Amino acid sequence: MSSSNPVNHLHDIILTPTAMTTAALFTGAIVVLIYLLYQCSLPKPIPGIPHNQTSLDSPLGDFPKMLQYMHEMGNSLCFCFSSHVQKHNSPITQILIRPFTRPMVLLADFRFLHRVAGPAIDVNASRLIELWKVKSGMAAGSPFSANVDVYQAALDAVFGFAFGKDFPHSATRPKLELLKGLDAESVERIRRKGEKGDDEPIEFSGAETDEVITATLDLAIMLGTGPSLLSPAIDIPEDLRRETSQLAKKEGKGRAWDPEDIGVFKPERWLVSAPKGHREQSGFEVEFDAAAGPQLSFSLGTRGYFGKRLAYLELRILITLIVWNFELLPCPKELSSYNSTLGITNKPNQCYVRLRKVDHTL
Structure with missing residues (x-):
């Protein structure tokens, strides 16, 4: 009976031409497969459309x-x-x-894109004003964050006109009750100034939010950005546009903002010269025109936001009450950035207010 060395036997197998050929083919197939997968994974741009x-x-x-x-x-x-x-x-x-x-x-390119709620909104907007009166009194001239307050007041308004103005759940009410219930020592702690003095933002403790409210905390307006909206429109030869788009411009429907100040916060850009008949009737030289220029705050077409009028009503009530009750003082530069973060909507990274209550008794 002859014995064989396992090592030599394995060596013979590895060195046989058949084994070497099989290994080479297998390795080659793996390399080719990896190469093909890599090529398939590379971006495939659409011909004729600019890209990096x-x-x-x-x-x-x-x-x-x-x-x-x-x-x-x-x-x-x-x-x-x-x-x-x-x-x-x-x-x-x-x-x-x-x-x-x-x-x-x-x-x-913009031209490529083809009385129940009032009382409820007023109740919840007024609650926000009451909250800010308490906060501004405690802040004593210092700024404080307004982001969550506005956000939750808007949410309260939605619940209000959806379920009635007496809807028991609220995101704002617990915060108001918490601040009103603070003793003098707690208020003094809030008022303590940091190294920046009056420019140091005041931090207010949050109240425990109603569970119903906690489940729904994404409400705001989707803002449009980019050319035609916050920067000058890209120049496109009219003969490259569809006939309907060219006709719309000839009829005065293809409006555009002044490129010189398109990125500036300028509400008066929506005020246009009023027709003669309107001027004589109202006594005003200008009137508001929602179509004075392109905007995409509520999107367009069949997917446009159907709650646009409701949102505008809420904005009008809220802004009117804020301006009626407070003087909006400038915040420090480091708290006044226009940078934003994209969530369900485009949210500002910084949203601070420095308020002074208006005395209507004068």
């Missing part, structure tokens, strides 16, 4: 650059898209967002 050429060599496409932009600029995805459009100076661009998917096409 340098993003074609990575399966992640534009994604790393987008993250870097948002980190460095402190802005939301909306502003990242706007920057992309402005970079290519084109009304239609594409973003290569992730592997194995089609590009995201960005359209940035």
